[in-house]
Amino acid sequence: MHIIKSWFWPGVITVALLTALAMWFLTDPIDRELTDAANNALDTGNPWASAEIDGRDLVLKGIAPSEEALAEALKIVSATRGVRVVDNQATLLSLAVPFSFAVTKSDEGILLSGNVPYGDARARILAAAERAMPGIEILDEMAVARGAPPGFFDLVDFALVQAAQLTNGEVEISGETYNIRGTAANSNGYDSLNAALHTALPGNGKPGEVKLEVPASASNN
Template identity: 75%
Template sequence: MRTIRSWFWPGVITVALLTVLAGWFLTDPIDQQLTDAANAALSADNSWASADIDGRDLTLKGVAPSEEALAAALGIAASTPGVRTIDNQATLLPLAEPFSFVITKSDDGILLSGNVPFGDSRARILASAENAMPGIEILDELAVARGAPEGFLDLVDFALSQAAQLTNGEVEISGKTYSISGTAANAADYDAINAALRAPIPGNGKPGEIKLEAAVNTSGG
């Protein structure tokens, strides 16, 4: 019996340790493979999302631009082969009610403030601002949010074109309400701004507060 004890228990302990070590070394590669697969699937249409997997349990992280995008990411995570459970730690972008956009034009340049949708909208707006008012410094203080009304970018383009006709002033979009105040660069711009406001406003915009002044002619004669 002593001989049996001398080799039996050390052997059992060795096998147990080898089993634990095998599980330890095999688990990490499997988790990494699942993580890579989940993130590759998410990156196609949900670049905001990321996944971490531990022991086949997936944790979804990120800030979703919409409820639909969050649902889509959860669906992709759930369909990843090998995933056992999903812990949704993703959050939604803040909802802006009303969704606002403000252009402030002064001698110092252009200030863009308010809200901007998730995605490439910011880059598009900045490009439109530079095209409408070339050579003028543009300060971007836009915050990404949900809640942009349909036609928002069309209304922004219209606002930028009118801001270009001001020497100073402010153009504000609040939901679909469009307001403008300030001084037109000249009589022609004053007439052009007012004429555009009498026509249907792009993006289904609705006229709000209009406070325009014509430029004062200081040339004399």
């Protein structure tokens, strides 16, 4: 019996260590394979999302632009072959109520502030601002959020065109309410701004505060 004991326990320990090492070396490639499979599936339409694998459990991370996008990402990763459990650690993009946007024009340039939808909306609005007011410095302080009303872009385009006719002032959209305050570049601009506000506003816009002035030089004529 003494001879058996002398080789039995060292042998058991060696086998256990070799088994543990084999499991460790095999698990890492499997983790990487599942991680790559899940992330490749997400890349197509959900660039905001990322997946990490721990064993056969998947962790979904990121900030989803909408509830629909989050549900879609969960469906995609849940269907990844080999995944046992999905731990949803993703969050939703903040909801802005009301969803607001403002164009402020001054001697320093143009300030775009408020909210902007997820995706290419920021580039789209910046391009529209450059077209409406070419050669003027634009400062972007827009924050991405959910909650943009239908017709938001149409009303933003209208706001940028009107802001171009001001020497200084602000055009603000709050939900669907349209506010404008400032000084028109000239009397013709003043008439044009007012006339546009007395027609149906684009994007379901509703007139709010309108406070327009003509430049002192024009009012003295």
